[in-house]
Amino acid sequence: MRYAFYPGCTLHGTSKEYYESTRQVFRALGVELEEIRDWNCCGATALAAASDLGSLVVPLRNLAIAEETKLELAVACNCCFMTLRRSLEAFRGDPARRAQMESALAAVGRHFAGKVEVRHILDILVNDVGLPEVERLAGDALKNYKSVPYYGCQISRPKNPYFGTELPDQLDDLLRAVGLDVPQFDRKTKCCGAALMTSHEGAALDLVAEILDEAHRRGADFITVTCPMCQLNVEAYQGKVNARHGTRHRIPVLYFTQVLGLAFDIAPLRLGLGRHMVSPKGLLVRRQKEAVQ
Amino acid sequence: MAPVAAKPKLALYWAASCGGCEVAVLDTNEKILDIAAHFDIVLWPVATDHKYAGVKALDDGEIDVCLFNGAIRNSEQREMAEVLRKKSKVLVAFGSCACFGGIPGLANLFAREAILERVFDTTPSTQNPEKTRPQTRWAAPEGELELPTFYNAVYRLDDIVPVDYYLPGCAPPPSLVLKAVTAIISGQLPPPGSVLAPEKALCASCPRTKEEKKIKGFNRVHLVAADPKKCFLEQGIICCGPATRDGCEARCIAANMPCRGCFGPAPEVIDQGAKLLGAIATLVDSNDPAEIRRALAGVADPAGTFYRFGVPSSLLRVARCAAPGAPGKEAMAK
Amino acid sequence: MSAPDARIGVYVCHCGTNIAGTVDVPAVRDFAAGLPGVVVARDYKYMCADPGQDLIKKDIKELGVNRVIVASCSPRMHEPTFRRCLQLAGLNAYYFEMANIREQVAWCTADKAAATKKAQALVRGAVARVPYHEPLEERTSPVCPVTLIVGGGVAGIEAALKIASSGNKVWLVEREPSIGGNMARFDKTFPTLDCAACILTPKMADVGRHPNITLLTYSEVLEVSGFIGNFEVTIKKRARSVRHGVCTGCGVCYSKCPTKVPSEFDVGLGERTAIYVPFPQAVPNVPVIDREVCRQFTKGKCGICQKVCPAGAVDYEQQDEIIKEKFGVIIIATGFEVFDPSLAPQYGYGRYPDVYTALQFERMTNASGPTTGRVVCRNGQEPKAVAILHCIGSRDKNYYPYCSRVCCMASVKAAHLAKEKSGGAEIYEFYIDMRTFGKQYEEFYNRVQEEGVHFIRGKGAEVIEKDGRLVVHAEDTLLGLYREVPVDMVVLNTALIPHADAGRVAQIFNIQRSQDGFYLEAHIKLDPMKTATEGVYLAGACQSPKDIPDSVAQGAGAAAEALQRIVAGEVVISPVTCAIDADRCAGCRMCIPLCPYTAITFNAEKGVSECNEALCKGCGTCVASCASGAARLKHFDQRQLLAQIEGVAAS
């Protein structure tokens, strides 16, 4: 299996561990990710406020580059996933829009035919690689662990064919496939506050608190996420949440690729597990202990 | 010495045709002598030496009957059609080419250029490095010669001039020829515009056993040994009988060959090929688009199959590429 | 043949402003006047009104008009009207032709000039066509006086009783082991709160014993052929494994049966045995063995019910029965099913035990239901607070866009019952807007409001668990607040949707479905009982979501439609059939296998194919496949169509 790969800014910046673990896990599974050349920022959610057309064309350039590879485009960051899909749907759906987008793209000397598919790596792991293959590689390293799957809001919005808008279950299945105990998690697609954390911190902290509270109530050893933004908010602000709500949360927040890595017995440091603000050390130690016994 | 003047005048002419119709006249065997005896033949290029000038010199309507075979493919044939119409009391479209365009009519599926190129350049037996083409004028030492213009399309006789009777067939069977001639001689003719052949389709006189038909796939007659007793269609072999006027005495059928449609459509049918195509396609025994397509792929060359003798009589008449400067010319002119 | 003697009258209708608003009617009239064969062209405000029809009659009499064209609405609307008009004027009805310049020109075209041009083209087509029209005589055929009713819910029951009590025979076929349908599940009915069983069971019993009604439960229609007046129907009577007539309905068998499975009738809340009657008042009161789960059939050993049956009615050997029967008319009353809310996971159905569907709640409140009528949570406690959510799956683009019509009232009723049967719990209704359209419905709504039920205008967004309770999230659009209401029980008012196999059933009866998947009526306002297929009628929720009063009304209405046919004794059959011209047919027999009604046979001694016009329905498939043009479809004859094409396409 081979895919074009669009990492997006964060995977090369604040969420290197997501990048590293993704690389490791896909290598272990024998799936090639070919990083597209000369890609640019997807514009994230900020650009749409400034210029609607701009917010469609900026991601489109990446799609045009990906199209040249004749491969499907794998994306890890939920925000990139959303903006790229939004651009693609506008291009396919609305002839008038399409014309504008084409001419804008032509201005930077590129052409796009609309022939590329945007796939989230979670979707690829579950539907292309398949759970049996994942199970095959997974040891029982995680069998006594419990984790809640936190998808975030962008992976399933706007409505898309890959993830149910209300309560998707692909991540649940994937985590179960590597032996984790996955309880029900009502807030799996609730907003983490995203950029509000910088403008309306209080509101964002309350949202994160909701998530942490349920994770705690469900007895999760750690939270599994699919999105750099969620990972940052849910992990980095636990202190402030505790201060605000008088709670004592200190729960690791791992990318699902890191979790798979652990299950595949890939060295923790290669999975970027050294980069976390809430250290997963405790987990790892316990894991080793159990391994010894 | 018998009085010559009493004899009615007969003209026979061939336009774009193979000569088979001429033979059909001769096939009346000894009866030909009666014809010769009854008529004063004023024009018969294949058999007698009369000049056009002689015909043109006749008074209008002086010819009693003209049996005209062949389609109209060039300016000479058109001119003679007009002359003979003028000079003849009764003009009979004789044979499938004159009636429907016939085999020459298949040329309407191609562009004139494509045909000339094939004939004068690309046939294996052709040596023509200068790519010489027929010219309508040619300066010879003896003086300038004029040749007829080769048209873009093939026409039926009645496209050019009004026709009184139609005697279809490739070629018309002697029995029908005699019947027609006798009718003419005895003056007992049906209303003008009539086809001098039976009113039903060929199946009526086809001796083969017929059951209810369903077609899974098509066979081509040269690829299978057809059961001589069984309806061709039931063997997946396309037979034009159901859409073709009777009168040929099922000669092909008797030779274990399917009807090819030379007698033209049944009465009041406008488009023989369309009727046949509709009937044949409907018999395909499947409701699955893919399966239907597969089955019908067995029909090689629909136009040539359903309009073998009638392209110039179809509602489509001529492929678009035939008209000068028509769209899709290149595409068609293979 | 062409008719040189054709004297055509063209009448262009304004239809008030419906046509005249978009089409230049005088221009069309003048255009028509100039067409060959037209002796008179007029326009009038309403051609279908008597004065309009009189114009036609007058011209037929005084101007010798012998072909009539009306350019107005769709022939599906008024063709019969004008054909009658011709007949009254002594002209054959089939000398008439209609040009549809309303539905297919005026109403669907924006540009006036273009509309006028199109109208003229259609008129030209009609004018070219009518000279080739031939006089045709309508035939009649007898109507078999027996009605088939499919579906034994309240609508089917009503229809059956009406027809039976008129002295005519009825067969009622029901898929379930008992008739009664969904209504049998209810405890109380809005707006009067009278007990559903009390008003339904007497009707059920009547059906059971009525001499004119043949009741087939646990049975399904497999195949329908023929046409109005004489349908040939194949019915599968599934093996009940208990002999009807022998069984006394004592009930010992199911009291002793060791196998327990969730009860369909209780929507999974209660249990039933392998041999069972769905509910105590079942009609017929004859148990049925569920062979899927019965040990005798799955394991081959048990046989308890047979041993204990005092009447010796249990028969493991019983086979499915295939019944073929003739019917004159058919009423379809197959009802609805409910949306499965687990497809909308945000509401927690299937994840939280105390989230129920409205139908489950009906069973809970039913005195003979799984909780003997007490409203209690799974833990046996009475709820302190109950949330009732409207429009679950209805009025929702993601599921079913239409309004299910009954839920608002059902919810109000549920609110009342929940309060009453839970010892006064707090009740919260989450609604988009209240639709209490029926007689005494608004009054009932007011009454329940006064009982202290909280009505929150805002659709329930989701149900999540917090601190051991269920929390309903919603935006209260009256307060302009986002609310989280903790409750102990949630009732989801799910959409009423077409049966999963509605498509298959539609094909069996050769009827159509509207885009929402319910069966399509002939006219949404004026012909709600008829379908496009003559002699097949609709009753109840299979046509669209309906409450009990409407289902009963439509059941009675469908009965009237059926009786109208039966009493008439014969039906008029369209003369639009195929005729094979023996002088042209060469006997190739291509057409024979193509006829869907086997109306064509081969006459060996004449050597030609012949069409039985009694069987022919006039589709024209054989005509389209007749290579010699011998087969002709009356009124859609080749010459007529060719001329019409020439007319519309001429420029």
Place this chain on the structure above:
Amino acid sequence: MTTPETFEPKIVGFLCNWCTYAGADLAGVSRLKYPPNVLPVRVMCSGRVEPELVLKAFWEGADGVLISGCHPGDCHYIEGNYKTLRRKELLDRLLEQFGIEKERLRLTWVSASEGDLWARVVTETVEAVRRLGPLGRTRDRLQSCDGILAADLPAGGCCHGEHPAAEGGGTGGR
């Protein structure tokens, strides 16, 4: 000179009585607006629509032909629509041999409840034919080949009834 902008295609539509004709009525009742280029000819069943009728439409100068019936499986006459499907397969190939793009002949399924679909189908078809450009009358095409024909050329077949002396019978020609 007709350009894609000014060219208004002429399309003959064969609508089955039970599904598409009813669907087209519904489109009207719902006041859905669509281009006026499709001229409806009502037939009881799409199964009645035979090639001769389609070719006749082209002969008379239709730039396109639209046949529309009930959805597969829903035919009022059980399976007339499948018969049409079979004919269309072969007709497509015939048209292409005559240089007529098969896109000029369209077969669609529109049910009695799909007024909006009918409006969409018509719009699409008109646009598709508009892109293909004019086809024009067969007789004009033949005329333009060598310019030797009478303007009102009789249609098709053996011309019984087309003879000046014979009284008008064949509906083909004039």
